[in-house]
Amino acid sequence: xxxxxxxxxxxxxxxxxxxxxxxxxxxxxxxxxxxxxxxxxxxxxxxxxxxxxxxxxxxxxxxxxxxxxxxxxxxxxxxxxxxxxxxxxxxxxxxxxxxxxxxxxxxxxxxxxxxxxxxxxxxxxxxxxxxxxxxxxxxxxxxxxxxxxxxxxxxxxxxxxxxxxxxxxxxxxxxxxxxxxxxxxxxxxxxxxxxxxxxxxxxxxxxxxxxxxxxxxxxxxxxxxxxxxxxxxxxxxxxxxxxxxxxxxxxxxxxxxxxxxxxxxxxxxxxxxxxxxxxxxxxxxxxxxxxxxxxxxxxxxxxxxxxxxxxxxxxxxxxxxxxxxxxxxxxxxxxxxxxxxxxxxxxxxxxxxxxxxxxxxxxxxxxxxxxxxxxxxxxxxxxxxxxxxxxxxxxxxxxxxxxxxxxxxxxxxxxxxxxxxxxxx
Amino acid sequence: xxxxxxxxxxxxxxxxxxxxxxxxxxxxxxxxxxxxxxxxxxxxxxxxxxxxxxxxxxxxxxxxxxxxxxxxxxxxxxxxxxxxxxxxxxxxxxxxxxxxxxxxxxxxxxxxxxxxxxxxxxxxxxxxxxxxxxxxxxxxxxxxxxxxxxxxxxxxxxxxxxxxxxxxxxxxxxxxxxxxxxxxxxxxxxxxxxxxxxxxxxxxxxxxxxxxxxxxxxxxxxxxxxxxxxxxxxxxxxxxxxxxxxxxxxxxxxxxxxxxxxxxxxxxxxxxxxxxxxxxxxxxxxxxxxxxxxxxxxxxxxxxxxxxxxxxxxxxxxxxxxxxxxxxxxxxxxxxxxxxxxxxxxxxxxxxxxxxxxxxxxxxxxxxxxxxxxxxxxxxxxxxxxxxxxxxxxxxxxxxxxxxxxxxxxxxxxxxxxxxxxxxx
Numbered sequence: 001x002x003x004x005x006x007x008x009x010x011x012x013x014x015x016x017x018x019x020x021x022x023x024x025x026x027x028x029x030x031x032x033x034x035x036x037x038x039x040x041x042x043x044x045x046x047x048x049x050x051x052x053x054x055x056x057x058x059x060x061x062x063x064x065x066x067x068x069x070x071x072x073x074x075x076x077x078x079x080x081x082x083x084x085x086x087x088x089x090x091x092x093x094x095x096x097x098x099x100x101x102x103x104x105x106x107x108x109x110x111x112x113x114x115x116x117x118x119x120x121x122x123x124x125x126x127x128x129x130x131x132x133x134x135x136x137x138x139x140x141x142x143x144x145x146x147x148x149x150x151x152x153x154x155x156x157x158x159x160x161x162x163x164x165x166x167x168x169x170x171x172x173x174x175x176x177x178x179x180x181x182x183x184x185x186x187x188x189x190x191x192x193x194x195x196x197x198x199x200x201x202x203x204x205x206x207x208x209x210x211x212x213x214x215x216x217x218x219x220x221x222x223x224x225x226x227x228x229x230x231x232x233x234x235x236x237x238x239x240x241x242x243x244x245x246x247x248x249x250x251x252x253x254x255x256x257x258x259x260x261x262x263x264x265x266x267x268x269x270x271x272x273x274x275x276x277x278x279x280x281x282x283x284x285x286x287x288x289x290x291x292x293x294x295x296x297x298x299x300x301x302x303x304x305x306x307x308x309x310x311x312x313x314x315x316x317x318x319x320x321x322x323x324x325x326x327x328x329x330x331x332x333x334x335x336x337x338x339x340x341x342x343x344x345x346x347x348x349x350x351x352x353x354x355x356x357x358x359x360x361x362x363x364x365x366x367x368x369x370x371x372x373x374x375x376x377x378x379x380x381x382x383x384x385x386x387x388x389x390x391x392x393x394x395x396x397x398x399x400x401x402x403x404x405x406x407x408x409x410x411x412x413x414x415x416x417x418x419x420x421x422x423x424x425x
Numbered sequence: 426x427x428x429x430x431x432x433x434x435x436x437x438x439x440x441x442x443x444x445x446x447x448x449x450x451x452x453x454x455x456x457x458x459x460x461x462x463x464x465x466x467x468x469x470x471x472x473x474x475x476x477x478x479x480x481x482x483x484x485x486x487x488x489x490x491x492x493x494x495x496x497x498x499x500x501x502x503x504x505x506x507x508x509x510x511x512x513x514x515x516x517x518x519x520x521x522x523x524x525x526x527x528x529x530x531x532x533x534x535x536x537x538x539x540x541x542x543x544x545x546x547x548x549x550x551x552x553x554x555x556x557x558x559x560x561x562x563x564x565x566x567x568x569x570x571x572x573x574x575x576x577x578x579x580x581x582x583x584x585x586x587x588x589x590x591x592x593x594x595x596x597x598x599x600x601x602x603x604x605x606x607x608x609x610x611x612x613x614x615x616x617x618x619x620x621x622x623x624x625x626x627x628x629x630x631x632x633x634x635x636x637x638x639x640x641x642x643x644x645x646x647x648x649x650x651x652x653x654x655x656x657x658x659x660x661x662x663x664x665x666x667x668x669x670x671x672x673x674x675x676x677x678x679x680x681x682x683x684x685x686x687x688x689x690x691x692x693x694x695x696x697x698x699x700x701x702x703x704x705x706x707x708x709x710x711x712x713x714x715x716x717x718x719x720x721x722x723x724x725x726x727x728x729x730x731x732x733x734x735x736x737x738x739x740x741x742x743x744x745x746x747x748x749x750x751x752x753x754x755x756x757x758x759x760x761x762x763x764x765x766x767x768x769x770x771x772x773x774x775x776x777x778x779x780x781x782x783x784x785x786x787x788x789x790x791x792x793x794x795x796x797x798x799x800x801x802x803x804x805x806x807x808x809x810x811x812x813x814x815x816x817x818x819x820x821x822x823x824x825x826x827x828x829x830x831x832x833x834x835x836x837x838x839x840x841x842x843x844x845x846x847x848x849x850x
């Protein structure tokens with residue numbers, strides 16, 4: 001059992017669109033036991049598409065094609081399917097009524113170019129799309145599955161989840177005798193890849209191969225975060241899960257304090273859960289992170305239960321007026337200082353009546369350095385009913401990377417505090 | 426002249442890491458006149474890597490490999506290079522001193538696994554990496570360029586910009602007699618792909634092929650935004666640029682009011698420039714967007730010149746206390762209403778003394794709908810010294826997509842107001 005993904009479009013090859021569809025399909029097909037062995041991007045050129053249809057369809061059990069199904073003149077995937085399978089276009093009344101309903105719901109006039117979306121290759125099963133005009137097109141032939149999906153990510157995902165994945169699950173269920181592969185990714189932040197590597201010690205002694213199972217550990221670093229990916233291959237689901245639990249236990253005993261997530265949860269989800277569990281509320285005051293901490297926190301559904309308010313105070317005036325930071329503090333130590341960070345955290349806590357106040361003040365970059373205060377410097381402040389402190393970090397010269405890692409680090413400090421791990425060190 | 430990208434790593438194929446490196450390389454190589462004709466991802470399996478090295482090295486002028494150069498046990502690209510080119514590893518003193526300097530600068534103890542990073546294939550030119558421990562490895566042989574780069578995106582980019590791209594530029598300069606291809610992407614928001622298509626009319630009459638130039642227009646929709654990508658191929662740079670200007674002029678005359686960016690500028694950059702030019706200041710009060718508008722605004726270097734403060738008020742209390750929204754308004758119309766949005770925009774303007782106040786109040790989802798107020802509903806408020814108004818949108822049921830598109834739409838309303846385009850309609 002294997003699969004290939006073919007993404008069609010100049011936009012990928014000239015770097016205008018990220019191939020997030022491939023990421024998603026890889027993850028999902030892997031977990032369905034149909035691992036992707038090839039991800040290929042080619043331009044929207046008919047001859048080339050037909051050639052690659054042919055080679056993928058011959059070699060893989062499942063071929064998923066994305067892109068080129070839209071209503072405009074540069075969308076040629078449907079034509080290629082017709083030519084490749086030697087079929088013809090027929091009107092599908094159900095697709096037509098879906099397209100009509102979509103426009104009615106959106107209160108938009110239906111354009112002529114959208115009518116054509118209801119013409120589908122006769123050999124294909126149309127997979128309905130309630131979020132856009134292009135249906136998925138699935139051909140099942142010679143015990144192979146060939147499926148073309150629209151390139152718009154949320155439409156593609158919706159069709160996969162409603163139709164394609166359930167279909168594949170049913171079709172290949174009886175083949176579950178093959179090796180079971182499961183994986184888990186553990187997330188850390190604020191520790192370098194090599195220090196984490198050395199902290200964990202001899203990876204092969206800790207995990208490795210035994211009793212017919214194979215365990216591998218990969219270090220995936222990016223932007224001050226290192227993820228640890230564990231992959232276990234075993235003869236049965238039970239064996240794989242047992243070995244996974246053992247491996248995680250061993251990693252936890254070595255580097256547990258650095259691992260904030262064992263299940264792909266984001267740091268804002270992890271801290272959100274902890275706040276909810278402890279019945280605590282949070283407010284944030286942000287300078288250099290400019291609202292990104294609040295935005296991350298509010299990405300989590302239900303965050304209104306523990307997140308009260310946020311204040312973004314770029315100016316000294318705002319720091320004084322909205323948060324009560326003392327003029328003398330700003331004058332003596334500057335806006336980017338331990339003292340200001342602490343007063344900001346205490347201030348937002350007081351103003352919002354939250355249990356915990358978090359703050360950031362720093363130099364996001366790319367310029368703005370002053371004597372002794374380089375670009376990338378940040379003070380992260382924390383205040384609760386027992387303590388107030390601020391912790392210093394120096395990150396990069398890149399503004400967007402700084403905002404991202406500074407926001408995550410602030411949430412990591414909150415996590416460590418909530419768990420009683422020493423966050424001030 | 427052509428190129429291929431080979432990304433190595435299980436992490437891509439199982440969907441854990443997005444191939445942002447490929448996006449970047451595609452864009453850059455295209456603009457260097459070395460278009461990418463193939464992007465392929467394969468697992469970090471030595472046999473397979475060697476096979477793909479061989480086929481790519483034989484077929485393409487430039488092969489760029491990313492990933493698998495880190496200090497840990499699962500990084501095997503360097504071994505594959507040694508085997509493929511039949512070379513051996515030698516200590517490179519300059520790389521060693523770079524690695525040592527990096528650890529000294531970060532005040533971190535250098536680990537044993539990092540020492541090995543200074544061993545490089547004898548045939549390769551090491552491309553120095555001042556942001557990480559793995560140098561790039563470039564082999565120039567048989568008039569072909571084979572280059573392996575670390576997978577960490579900012580390290581990879583840095584090495585490309587400092588060494589690889591300047592090298593390719595010099596090496597292939599004399600071949601500039603080939604066809605010149607230039608491209609531009611125009612960005613719109615708040616208009617559907619098909620309506621935009623119909624607004625522009627007969628694309629082939631507007632642009633198309635003439636005088637030996639070829640112009641193509643692609644519609645790239647995603648999440649309520651549609652990008653228009655113009656690609657012009659011509660015999661000379663001058664012809665291409667003239668035709669590009671003509672095509673843009675024609676598109677502008679048809680759909681100019683919807684186009685916020687002609688040069689890849691983000692909506693926050695466009696509005697930032699307009700505010701700066703007009704000497705106006707901005708403050709935002711956010712409910713459903715939870716800080717994302719402020720975060721986008723502060724993504725722009727120098728935004729402190731026009732962005733004063735932001736307030737994220739999730740609770741009714743905060744709306745009243747921090748922004749002066751009237752209790753009677755909240756009671757009569759609810760928090761998600763035209764009236765509340767207007768009072769929030771007026772309130773943040775008053776509190777911060779900014780020229781313009783923007784506000785959002787809505788239901789981000791995935792749940793929280795109430796009678797007559799579905800998930801995805803948002804009121805975006807605007808207030809300046811002449812007018813206050815709020816505009817209603819209904820987006821999706823997906824919280825993160827909603828936050829993203831709601832934030833951009835709020836900035837688009839600001840843009841239209843700043844340009845005197847009717848934003849209230």
